[in-house]
Amino acid sequence: MTEGADSARLRRGTIASVALLVVFLAGWQWGPGALGIPSFIVPPLSTVAAEFVRAWQVYHLPLHTGVTVAEVLAGFILGSLLGALVGYLLGMSPTAELALSPYILALQIAPKVAFAPLFILWMGFTVYPKILVAILIVFFPVMVNVLTAVRNVDPDLINLARAFKASRAQIFWRIEFPSSMPPMFAGLRIGSTLAVVGVVVGELVGGNLGLGYLLTFGEGQANTPMVFVSIVMLTLVGGIAYVAVILVERRVLHYLPARGVERNI
Amino acid sequence: MPVVRLEYRNVTMRFADAKGGALTAVRGVSFSIRDAEVVSLIGPTGCGKSTLLNIGSGLATPSEGAAFVDGRQVAGPNAQVAFMLQKDLLLPWRTVAENVMFGVEIQGLPVKERQRRAATLLANFKLAEFSGHYPHQLSGGMRQRVALARTLAVDPHVLLLDEPFSAVDAQTRMVLQHDLAQTLKQANKTALLITHDLAEAVTLSDRVLVMSRRPGTIINEIAIELAQRENPMARRRDARFGDYVAQLMDRLDIAHTDIADAALERETETAT
Numbered sequence: 001m002t003e004g005a006d007s008a009r010l011r012r013g014t015i016a017s018v019a020l021l022v023v024f025l026a027g028w029q030w031g032p033g034a035l036g037i038p039s040f041i042v043p044p045l046s047t048v049a050a051e052f053v054r055a056w057q058v059y060h061l062p063l064h065t066g067v068t069v070a071e072v073l074a075g076f077i078l079g080s081l082l083g084a085l086v087g088y089l090l091g092m093s094p095t096a097e098l099a100l101s102p103y104i105l106a107l108q109i110a111p112k113v114a115f116a117p118l119f120i121l122w123m124g125f126t127v128y129p130k131i132l133v134a135i136l137i138v139f140f141p142v143m144v145n146v147l148t149a150v151r152n153v154d155p156d157l158i159n160l161a162r163a164f165k166a167s168r169a170q171i172f173w174r175i176e177f178p179s180s181m182p183p184m185f186a187g188l189r190i191g192s193t194l195a196v197v198g199v200v201v202g203e204l205v206g207g208n209l210g211l212g213y214l215l216t217f218g219e220g221q222a223n224t225p226m227v228f229v230s231i232v233m234l235t236l237v238g239g240i241a242y243v244a245v246i247l248v249e250r251r252v253l254h255y256l257p258a259r260g261v262e263r264n265i
Numbered sequence: 266m267p268v269v270r271l272e273y274r275n276v277t278m279r280f281a282d283a284k285g286g287a288l289t290a291v292r293g294v295s296f297s298i299r300d301a302e303v304v305s306l307i308g309p310t311g312c313g314k315s316t317l318l319n320i321g322s323g324l325a326t327p328s329e330g331a332a333f334v335d336g337r338q339v340a341g342p343n344a345q346v347a348f349m350l351q352k353d354l355l356l357p358w359r360t361v362a363e364n365v366m367f368g369v370e371i372q373g374l375p376v377k378e379r380q381r382r383a384a385t386l387l388a389n390f391k392l393a394e395f396s397g398h399y400p401h402q403l404s405g406g407m408r409q410r411v412a413l414a415r416t417l418a419v420d421p422h423v424l425l426l427d428e429p430f431s432a433v434d435a436q437t438r439m440v441l442q443h444d445l446a447q448t449l450k451q452a453n454k455t456a457l458l459i460t461h462d463l464a465e466a467v468t469l470s471d472r473v474l475v476m477s478r479r480p481g482t483i484i485n486e487i488a489i490e491l492a493q494r495e496n497p498m499a500r501r502r503d504a505r506f507g508d509y510v511a512q513l514m515d516r517l518d519i520a521h522t523d524i525a526d527a528a529l530e531r532e533t534e535t536a537t
Contacts, residue, residue, distance in 0.1 A: 160354050163322050163342045164368040164419065174371070178358045255358045255399045 043225045048232070051225035059214065059226070065233055068199055068211040071127050072237060075134020076195040080188055082135065083142030087184075090143075091150025091176070108144075112137040113201040120206040130202030130210065137198040138191035145187035149180035182256065185249040192245045196238040211237070268335075270455040271321060271346075271423050272297035275330035278316050289480035290316045294330075296474055296483055298423075301453045303494065305466035307513060308476030314459045316481075318425045321457065322348045334423060344372060347421035351428045353412040355400040361411050362387065362396035368419040379418075386414040390444060406437035410444060417448065424449070424456040431461060442468060442497045450495035463517075467509045468497040475516045485516045 029045040031037075039047060055061040090097040112133060119129035153176055161171050203212025211230045218226030273294050282288040291313035298304045306314050319325035321332050323342040332339040334346055347368065355364045365383040374382075387393045390410045400408055409430065416424060429445070430438040446469055449456055460466050466473045467489055475485035489509060493499045500506060 154352075154354070156350060156352060157354055157356075159319075159324050160348075161367075161371065162324060163346070163348055164371040165342050165344065166371045170371055174367075175356070178356070181358070255401075257401050 040222065040224050043228060048225045048228045051223070052229045052232075055214070055226060055229050059217075061214070061229070061233070064209060064211050064214045065237070067127065067209045068196075068203065068234070069237055071130045071199045071202075071210065072134060072195045072241060074127075075131045075198060076138055076192060076241065078131070079135040079138025079195065080142050080191055083139040083187070083191070084146050084184060086139075087143040087146025088150060088172075088176075088180070091147045091180075092172070097147070104143075108140050112140075112198065116202045116205045119202070125207040127207075127209070129205075130199045130207070130212075133202045134195045134198035137194045141190040141194065142184065142187040145183040146180050149183040150176050153179045182253055185245065185253065188245050188249070189242060192241040193238050196234060196241065200234060268300040269297045269333075270300050270302075270335060271457060272333040273317065273321070273330070274333065276317065276320060276327045276332065277329040278313065278320065278325070279328045291476075292480040292482050294481070294483055296486075298455055298457060300455055302472070303449055303456045303458065303470045305458045305460055305470040305473045306476060307460060307463060307466050307473060307517065308481060309478045309517070310461075311479055312476045313479060313481035314476060315427055318348060318427050318457070318459060321423070321425050322346050344419065345422040346425060347416045347419050347423075348425040348427065349412055349416045349429050351430075351432050353400070353405075353408040355408055355411060355415075357400055359399075360396065361392060361398050361400070361403070364400065364411055365396075365414045365418050367415055372419060382418045382420075383414070386417055389448070390414055404437075405433045406441060409433060409437075409441055413441075413445065413448070417452070417454075422455060424454055426456060426458045428460055429458075430465070438462075438465075439497070445469065446495050446497050463510045463513045464501070464506075466513065467491070467506060468500045469494070473513060475513065487512060487516070 025045055028042075032039070032042040032044055043051070052061070090100065115136060116129060116133050119132045123129045123132070157175055157179075158171060161175055166174065199210070200212040200215070203210035204216055207213055211234050215227055215230040215234075218224070218230060273296055276294045277292050278290045279287045280290060294317060296304075306317065308314055316325065320327050321334075321339065323339045323346065334343065339346075356367065359367065362380075362383045365386055366379045369379045369382060383396070384393070387396050390413070392407065392410060392414070395403060395407065400411070403411065409432075413429070426445075430441045433441065442465060448454070449469075458466070458469060470489055471494060473487045473489060474483050475487070476482065477484045487509070491500050491503050491505060491509070
C-alpha cells in the first residue's frame with residue numbers, strides 16, 4: 001500500500017517538476033521582453049540557443065567543453081584518490097591526525113580557488129593549474145568524510161574481527177574500508193560539483209581553452225548570450241558528474257535500503 | 266574427571282580512571298567451567314562481567330591472574346573461543362550467508378567448507394531461504410540468530426555470550442533461548458553466559474555465578490538442578506523454577522538495594 005502511495009507521489013512530483021521547467025523556459029523566452037529588460041542584460045532563450053549553435057560552429061564549443069570535462073575528470077579522480085588515501089592513513093593513526101590537524105584545518109579554511117593565480121604562475125597557461133585547483137578543492141570533503149568514517153567504526157566490530165584472529169589488513173579490507181563507503185560517497189558527491197568550480201576558476205584566471213575561457217571571452221566582447229551558453233554548459237558538466245557519482249554509488253551501496261539512497265538525490 | 270574447558274585463576278583487572286587513579290573492575294575471580302557445561306554470570310551493572318568476557322576471549326589482558334582455555338593460558342584471541350554480544354554486529358554489506366562465513370573466512374577455511382558450514386547452520390536456524398538477504402531486511406530476532414550462526418561457524422569449544430538477547434522483545438527472546446539451548450546441547454558446547462535476566466540464567470544454565478558490585482568478585486554459586494537444559498519452556502514450567510529465581514534475587518540483594526542508587530549507577534555507566 002505504501003508502494004502505491006510512493007509511486008503516486010513520485011508521479012505527481014515528476015509532473016510538477018516538468019511543469020516548472022516549462023514555466024521557467026517560457027519565462028526566460030518572453031519574460032525579459034515583457035519586463036522591458038534589454039537583450040544584452042538577459043538574452044531570451046531563443047537568442048541563447050542561436051548563440052549555442054554559433055559557438056558550436058565558430059568558437060569550438062565542443063573543444064572547450066571537452067577540455068573542461070577532461071580537467072574536471074582528472075581533478076576529481078586524483079583529488080578523490082588523494083583525499084581517500086590521506087583519510088584512511090589519518091583515520092588509522094590518531095597520532096598523525098593530531099600532529100597534522102592544525103595544518104589540515106588551515107588548508108581547509110584557506111579558499112582553494114585563491115591558489116589559482118599562484119598555480120598559473122608556477123605552471124603557465126596549461127591544463128595543469130586547473131587540475132591542481134580541482135584536486136585541492138575535491139580533496140577535503142572526501143578526506144574528512146573518510147577520516148570520520150574510519151574513526152566511527154564500531155569498536156565492537158573491530159573486536160569481533162580480532163577475536164577471529166583477523167590481521168590488520170583483514171580488519172581494514174573487511175571492516176574499515178566497506179564501512180567508509182557511504183560517507184565517502186557523500187564526500188564524492190560534494191567533490192563532483194566542487195571539481196567544476198575549481199576548474200572554472202582556473203580557466204577564468206588564465207589560458208585560452210575551456211568553458212571558463214569562453215566565459216571570459218564572451219564577457220570581453222560584451223556577448224551576454226555566449227556567457228549564458230558557457231554557464232549552461234558548465235551546469236550540464238557538473239550535473240553529469242554528479243549523476244555519474246550517484247549511479248556508481250547505487251551500484252556500490254546496493255545493500256542499503258533503497259529509499260535511503262533515492263531520497264538523498 | 267570431566268575436562269575443564271574454561272578457567273579463570275585469580276583474575277584481577279584494573280583500569281586507569283578519568284582522574285588518573287586506578288579503578289578495580291574485578292578482583293580475585295576464580296572459577297572453572299567443565300566441558301559442555303553452561304554457566305551464567307549475573308551481577309549488578311558495572312560489576313565487571315563484560316571485562317571477564319573480554320579476558321576470556323583474549324581481547325583484554327588481566328592485571329593479575331590469567332584465563333585458561335583447554336588448559337592453555339589465554340594470551341590473545343584464539344580459535345577455541347568465540348563471542349556474541351547484545352549487538353548483532355552483522356556487516357550491512359554482506360548477505361546473511363556471507364555474514365555467517367565472516368569468521369571462517371578470516372580463519373582461512375576453504376571456500377567449499379565455509380559454504381557448507383553456513384548452509385548447515387542457516388538450515389538449522391530455519392534461515393536457509395534468507396541466506397541471500399541483507400541484514401536490514403531481517404527482523405531483530407533473525408539478525409541475532411544469524412549472529413549466533415556466525416559464532417558457531419568457527420566451531421569454537423567455548424562460547425562467550427554477553428547479554429545476547431537483551432535487545433529483542435520478550436517473545437522473540439524465548440524463541441532465541443530455545444534455539445540456543447538446543448544448539449548448545451546438540452553440539453556439546455561449553456558456554457559462559459552473561460545476563461541481567463535471572464529467569465534466563467535459570468532456564469539456560471547448569472550453574473549460576475553471582476557477582477558483587479564493583480570491584481566485582483564471585484560471591485555465590487548456585488547449581489541449577491532442573492532437568493532438560495535443552496528445553497527452556499519445560500524448565501520454566503518446573504515448580505522449582507520460581508524458587509531458583511527467588512534465590513538468585515536474594516543473593517543479588519536486589520530487594521535491599523536502593524533503587525535510585527542502582528538507576529544512577531546505570532546512568533553513569535552509559536554516560537562513560
